[in-house]
Amino acid sequence: MGIKVLTIKESVLGANDVNAERNQRLLDKHGILTINIMSSPGAGKTSLILQTIDGLRGKTRIAIIEGDVASTVDAARVSEQGVPVVQINTAGGCHLDASMTGQAMNALPLADIDLLLIENVGNLICPAEFALGEHRRVMLLSLPEGHDKPHKYPLMFTEADVVLVNKVDLLPYLDFDMAGFNEAVTGLNPDVRILPVSCKTGEGLKEWLSWLEAERVRRYPRQT
Amino acid sequence: MGIKVLTIKESVLGANDVNAERNQRLLDKHGILTINIMSSPGAGKTSLILQTIDGLRGKTRIAIIEGDVASTVDAARVSEQGVPVVQINTAGGCHLDASMTGQAMNALPLADIDLLLIENVGNLICPAEFALGEHRRVMLLSLPEGHDKPHKYPLMFTEADVVLVNKVDLLPYLDFDMAGFNEAVTGLNPDVRILPVSCKTGEGLKEWLSWLEAERVRRYPRQT
Numbered sequence: 170m171g172i173k174v175l176t177i178k179e180s181v182l183g184a185n186d187v188n189a190e191r192n193q194r195l196l197d198k199h200g201i202l203t204i205n206i207m208s209s210p211g212a213g214k215t216s217l218i219l220q221t222i223d224g225l226r227g228k229t230r231i232a233i234i235e236g237d238v239a240s241t242v243d244a245a246r247v248s249e250q251g252v253p254v255v256q257i258n259t260a261g262g263c264h265l266d267a268s269m270t271g272q273a274m275n276a277l278p279l280a281d282i283d284l285l286l287i288e289n290v291g292n293l294i295c296p297a298e299f300a301l302g303e304h305r306r307v308m309l310l311s312l313p314e315g316h317d318k319p320h321k322y323p324l325m326f327t328e329a330d331v332v333l334v335n336k337v338d339l340l341p342y343l344d345f346d347m348a349g350f351n352e353a354v355t356g357l358n359p360d361v362r363i364l365p366v367s368c369k370t371g372e373g374l375k376e377w378l379s380w381l382e383a384e385r386v387r388r389y390p391r392q393t
Numbered sequence: 394m395g396i397k398v399l400t401i402k403e404s405v406l407g408a409n410d411v412n413a414e415r416n417q418r419l420l421d422k423h424g425i426l427t428i429n430i431m432s433s434p435g436a437g438k439t440s441l442i443l444q445t446i447d448g449l450r451g452k453t454r455i456a457i458i459e460g461d462v463a464s465t466v467d468a469a470r471v472s473e474q475g476v477p478v479v480q481i482n483t484a485g486g487c488h489l490d491a492s493m494t495g496q497a498m499n500a501l502p503l504a505d506i507d508l509l510l511i512e513n514v515g516n517l518i519c520p521a522e523f524a525l526g527e528h529r530r531v532m533l534l535s536l537p538e539g540h541d542k543p544h545k546y547p548l549m550f551t552e553a554d555v556v557l558v559n560k561v562d563l564l565p566y567l568d569f570d571m572a573g574f575n576e577a578v579t580g581l582n583p584d585v586r587i588l589p590v591s592c593k594t595g596e597g598l599k600e601w602l603s604w605l606e607a608e609r610v611r612r613y614p615r616q617t
Binding site: 209210211237238239240242243261263290291292293294295298311313314315317318320321322323324336338339342 | 517544
C-alpha cells in the first residue's frame with residue numbers, strides 16, 4: 170500500500186509537542202503545578218497518589234487524571250478521597266498523550282486546583298516519549314522489579330526529575346542492591362533526585378511531600 | 394504531509410502475521426516447541442528461563458531469544474548456562490515482532506533445538522498484540538504487582554495460554570487476593586492454566602516443567 174512507516178513517529182511526536190505546550194500554557198495561567206507519574210504496572214502509582222492527597226489535605230487543592238488501558242479501578246479509589254478525578258481509558262494504547270490530557274483537563278475545575286497529578290499508563294517504556302504538558306516527571310521503581318532496570322529501560326530514568334524507590338518495606342525479603350541502583354540511575358541522570366519510600370508504611374513520604382511543595386512555591390511564588 | 398496515521402497499525406499487524414506464520418513453519422519443520430514469555434518489567438521472566446534451563450538439563454535442548462529495549466544483562470545471565478542465546482535490542486521499541494524474531498532465529502542452530510523460549514520486552518500491553526510465530530503464550534504476573542491487573546490489562550490475560558503467578562514466597566508480606574485474581578483471570582479467559590510459582594524457592598516449578606514437556610510431546614510426538 171506504499172505507506173512510509175518510518176516517518177510516522179516523528180510526525181505524531183511533533184503534533185504531541187504542540188498540544189503539550191498548549192496544555193502547559195493553560196496550566197500556568199491557572200497556577201497548577203502538574204506532575205506526570207510513570208512506572209511499571211503495580212509499582213504503586215495509585216498508592217502514592219492516595220498518600221499525597223492525604224498528606225496535603227487542607228493545604229493544597231489536588232486534582233487527578235488517571236490513565237489506564239481499561240477499567241476505572243484506580244479512579245474509583247481516588248474519587249473516594251473527595252478530589253476531582255478524570256479517567257482516561259486508552260483502549261489498548263500504551264501511554265497517555267497531550268491530546269488525551271488536554272481533553273481530560275477540560276473536564277476539571279481548573280480555577281480551583283493547585284496541584285494536578287497525572288497517573289500515566291503502567292509501562293516503563295513509551296510514556297517517557299510523550300510530553301503531556303507537565304512541569305515535572307516522577308517515576309516509581311518498586312523494589313521487587315529489581316535493581317537492573319536502569320540498564321534495561323534507560324529512557325525512563327533519563328527523563329525523570331525524581332525517582333521514587335517504592336516498597337522499601339520489602340527490602341529484608343529481596344536481593345536488591347540499593348547502592349548499585351543509585352549508581353546506575355545517577356550515571357544516566359546526574360541531576361535526578363532519588364527518594365526511597367514505602368506507600369504502605371509511610372516511610373520517606375515526608376521528603377516527597379516537601380519536594381512537591383517546594384516545587385510549587387518555586388514555580389508560583391505569589392500564590393503560596 | 395498528508396500521512397494517514399489511522400491506517401498504519403492495521404498494515405503493520407498484517408505484515409507481522411505473515412512473518413509470524415513463516416517463523417512457525419520453520420519452527421515446525423525443525424520440531425521446536427516455541428514459547429513467547431511476557432510480563433511487566435521485573436516480574437521474573439529471566440529467572441523463569443534460568444530455572445527452566447536447569448530443570449530440563451540433559452532432557453531437552455533449549456535455546457533462548459532475549460528481547461530488551463537496551464542492554465545485554467539478561468542474555469549474559471542466560472549464556473552462562475551454556476545454551477544458545479540471541480539478544481534483540483529494540484532501541485526504544487516496546488515489544489518484539491515477528492520480523493525481529495525471524496532474524497534472531499536465523500542466528501540459532503535450529504537443527505539442534507527442541508524448545509525455544511522467547512523473553513519478550515517487559516511490558517504488559519503491546520507484546521500481546523504481536524504474534525512472533527510461537528506455539529504458546531505464557532505470561533508472568535508477580536505478586537507485588539497486585540491482584541487488580543487483569544482488570545487493567547485485559548488483553549494480556551485474554552491472550553495467555555498459561556499465567557504463572559510468580560514470587561509466591563512474598564505472599565505473607567503482601568495484600569494479594571489470590572482467589573479474586575484467579576476469578577478475574579478465568580472470567581477473561583476460561584481455558585487458561587494458572588500456576589502459582591516462585592522462581593526463587595522453586596515452588597510450583599515442577600508443574601510448569603511438566604506442562605512444557607506435555608506440550609512438546611503433544612505437538613511433536615515422534616521426536617520424544
